[in-house]
Amino acid sequence: MRREIPIAITFIVGVVFAVSYFIPREPFSEFESQFGDWFGIIAAFAIWLGAMNLMKISIVKIGRKSPDYFYSILIIVSFLMIVFFGFFEGYKGIYADPQFSYRDAGTGFNWIYEYIYSSLSATMFALLAFFVASASYRAFRARNLEATLLLISAFFVMFGRVPIGDMLTGWLPDGYTMSGWANWIMSVPNTAGQRAIMIGIALGLVSTSLRIILGLERSYLGGE
Amino acid sequence: MEQFGIWLAALLTIGIISFLYKDNILYKACEAIFVGVSAGYWFVTYFWDNLYRKFYLGIQGAELSDQIFLWMAVALGVMMLTRLFDKIGWLSRWPLAFIIGATAGLYMMTYFVSNAFVQIGATITPPPSMETIGDKISFVLIAIGTFCGLIYFFFSKEHKGAFGGAAKVGIWFLMVTFGASFGYTVMSRMSLMLGRFDFLFGEWLGLIK
Structure with missing residues (x-):
């Protein structure tokens, strides 16, 4: 019951999705569409599970007065704030005339998205630039041919994407400046390497998917 | 309200950048806000895009068989939430099995075509613009x-x-x-x-x- 039913579900759903690729007709196309909706609905509950778990952990931290419980309060407040606006304005928008979406410009949800969420996510990702650069400064050493190739390619791509690269190599003929070399690296050796990786991933994905559908791979069910 | 938003965004941006100096209270506060807002953003978005649009609007005027089908999806979704409770947590394997099976079945073919067939084709077929x-x-x-x-x-x-x-x-x-x-x-x-x-x-x- 705990293992057999999930394995049966995986098999049936996996086969339906795989077969519907080859037979895009009834009943498979209908099943694919219905299961597509199921996928979205279950994904919504999965997101809810994650959010509720976050709340549960934060509340426990506050209850225990853990050292950093102040941050848990911030997590809960910011979560509730955007959820309130999202539900309230979403509900209001359905019954308004004309209807509007909770995401439309001028809504509280959009305001939080624009000034809080976007600012924080962009800065958070931007911060990685410094860490990647400092890590590479320590790790990048031209010890052998392979490491040197990596270093040179990264150097050309980075300098080819900024004006100083072309300024320094402006005396070279057209197409041989830093940006020209960067474009060539991106479109020739990089394409070759990416294709090899993509084909490798696709083959690996097919074999792993088959193992999952046939019930040979069961690690997703956990240890019990 | 716009000016307040700009000032708040600037404060949050500086708060995150301040981590370059060292881990500090302002950064941790901004990080906590980011975690809360991100979770809430997806919580709301998935509700309206999937639960409301696909389920609630889907069952309106639908045939009984279609309604049952959608209710089954919600039942599986609710089973996903059982993971929050230790005793019945194993029930969450059913929706997880559905997600895994659907992903495996769908991506097995689509990835194989787009990442293997198309790439092999592009590698061995000379482009028409090769002059x-x-x-x-x-x-x-x-x-x-x-x-x-x-x-x-x-x-x-x-x-x-x-x-x-x-x-x-x-x-x-x-x-x-x-x-x-x-x-x-x-x-x-x-x-x-x-x-x-x-x-x-x-x-x-x-x-x-």
Whole structure:
């Protein structure tokens, strides 16, 4: 019951999705569409599970007065704030005339998205630039041919994407400046390497998917 | 309200950047806000896009069989939430099995076509715009690089002799790819950082017109 039913579900759903690729007709196309909706609905509950778990952990931290419980309060407040606006304005928008979406410009949800969420996510990702650069400064050493190739390619791509690269190599003929070399690296050796990786991933994905559908791979069910 | 938003965004941006100096209260506070807002954002978005649109609107006026089908999806979704309770947590395996099965079945074919067939086709089919000698050399280089890269990933035969040589060439192409990906990632992050500085010095302080 705990293992057999999930394995049966995986098999049936996996086969339906795989077969519907080859037979895009009834009943498979209908099943694919219905299961597509199921996928979205279950994904919504999965997101809810994650959010509720976050709340549960934060509340426990506050209850225990853990050292950093102040941050848990911030997590809960910011979560509730955007959820309130999202539900309230979403509900209001359905019954308004004309209807509007909770995401439309001028809504509280959009305001939080624009000034809080976007600012924080962009800065958070931007911060990685410094860490990647400092890590590479320590790790990048031209010890052998392979490491040197990596270093040179990264150097050309980075300098080819900024004006100083072309300024320094402006005396070279057209197409041989830093940006020209960067474009060539991106479109020739990089394409070759990416294709090899993509084909490798696709083959690996097919074999792993088959193992999952046939019930040979069961690690997703956990240890019990 | 817009001005307040700009000031708040500037404060949050500085709070995150302050981590470059050292871990501090302002950064941790901004991080906590980011975690809460992100979770809430997806919580709301998935509710309206999937639960409301696909389920609630889906059952309106639908045939009984379709309604039952949608209710079954909700039942599976609710089972997902049982993971929060230790005793009945095993029930969450059913919806998880559905997600895993659907992903495996769907991606098995779509990825195979888009990532294997299409890429192999593009590697062995000369493009119609191949006019100069440079284009022809590039086409041959891509074909050699892809083939040698694949040989490197083939572990069922020992990398020795001509096979090992080809695998070595494959490594060179892969190293150039990793370097290019690294450079590209750094520059995209730099571009984001420039965007944030542009916001701070332009929209917030008004120093950049």
